Amino acid sequence: MEVTNKTATEFVLLGFQELPSFQLGLFFIFLSIYAATLVGNSLSTGLFCLDHHFHSPMYIFLCNMSVLDMSFTSMILPKLLDIFLTGNNVISYNGCMTQLFFLVMLMVTEYFILATMAYDRYVAICLPLRYSHFMSLQVCFLVSFISWSIGVLDSILYTILISSCKFCRSNKIDHLFCDLKPLMMLSCSDTRTIEMVILGPSAVIGFVPSVMTLVSYIYIISTILKINTKDGRLKTFSTCSSHLTVILLFYGTVLGMYMRPKSSYSMDQDKVFAILYAGVIPMLNPLIYSLKNQEVKKALRRIRKQMIC
Numbered sequence: 001m002e003v004t005n006k007t008a009t010e011f012v013l014l015g016f017q018e019l020p021s022f023q024l025g026l027f028f029i030f031l032s033i034y035a036a037t038l039v040g041n042s043l044s045t046g047l048f049c050l051d052h053h054f055h056s057p058m059y060i061f062l063c064n065m066s067v068l069d070m071s072f073t074s075m076i077l078p079k080l081l082d083i084f085l086t087g088n089n090v091i092s093y094n095g096c097m098t099q100l101f102f103l104v105m106l107m108v109t110e111y112f113i114l115a116t117m118a119y120d121r122y123v124a125i126c127l128p129l130r131y132s133h134f135m136s137l138q139v140c141f142l143v144s145f146i147s148w149s150i151g152v153l154d155s156i157l158y159t160i161l162i163s164s165c166k167f168c169r170s171n172k173i174d175h176l177f178c179d180l181k182p183l184m185m186l187s188c189s190d191t192r193t194i195e196m197v198i199l200g201p202s203a204v205i206g207f208v209p210s211v212m213t214l215v216s217y218i219y220i221i222s223t224i225l226k227i228n229t230k231d232g233r234l235k236t237f238s239t240c241s242s243h244l245t246v247i248l249l250f251y252g253t254v255l256g257m258y259m260r261p262k263s264s265y266s267m268d269q270d271k272v273f274a275i276l277y278a279g280v281i282p283m284l285n286p287l288i289y290s291l292k293n294q295e296v297k298k299a300l301r302r303i304r305k306q307m308i309c
């Protein structure tokens with residue numbers, strides 16, 4: 001459907017329409033991913049909140065991560081599942097803007113939470129005697145609140161800017177959900193000013209947590225290398241290896257999607273990156289944090305013993 005005389009009142013998410021014979025198979029694949037994400041992150045959140053052994057700064061941030069992962073996936077996969085199963089790929093204008101708002105909010109918030117977790121690991125490894133002073137529960141709750149607030153404010157800015165555009169060329173979005181790039185490509189308004197306005201906050205928002213994470217890990221690695229024994233180095237590194245894995249996965253997919261030059265822009269590549277950070281990574285995060293966490297393993301064993309008894 002082409003929209004030539006007035007701005008669009010609804011959009012069409014094309015998704016994977018180039019694979020018509022695989023729609024049912026894709027439905028079951030993404031349904032499994034969604035179910036695994038909800039179950040894994042729900043169990044993690046419940047465990048960290050209900051077990052007093054986990055009432056510490058690191059697990060407060062992990063609770064934030066679980067909530068972010070569940071919310072992020074829930075903003076994208078249900079509509080995608082509906083498209084696969086029923087072919088109903090229409091999303092209203094308000095629905096599209098709402099999806100964009102929450103996606104930006106959750107992504108920016110996660111960016112800051114991950115950076116704060118890097119600082120938490122730095123204090124724990126490099127300044128262990130002052131950990132309780134720098135990373136008290138009050139500080140953690142305050143930092144979490146600030147991270148979510150930055151995400152909300154940034155998403156308000158982006159959504160207002162995009163909603164000011166007119167979409168009179170086409171209402172077909174060749175993507176899995178309503179995102180900044182595909183929406184701006186559909187706009188018949190002059191988006192150069194919007195791009196510049198978005199670029200400024202994005203640069204700051206991306207720069208601050210990235211530098212914070214990089215500097216934290218430079219100090220962490222430097223401290224680990226000074227440990228005399230191999231076992232000591234491995235044991236210390238294991239306390240931050242899970243977080244480092246998540247950092248590399250998240251930063252790699254987000255930077256790969258949003259920081260590629262226009263000359264190499266490909267919607268097919270964006271769909272792959274979108275699947276990774278909207279489905280696969282939220283599903284893997286609970287496993288990454290749990291499999292290498294001895295406290296989590298002990299808690300699961302306690303729960304299993306209580307259930308058997």
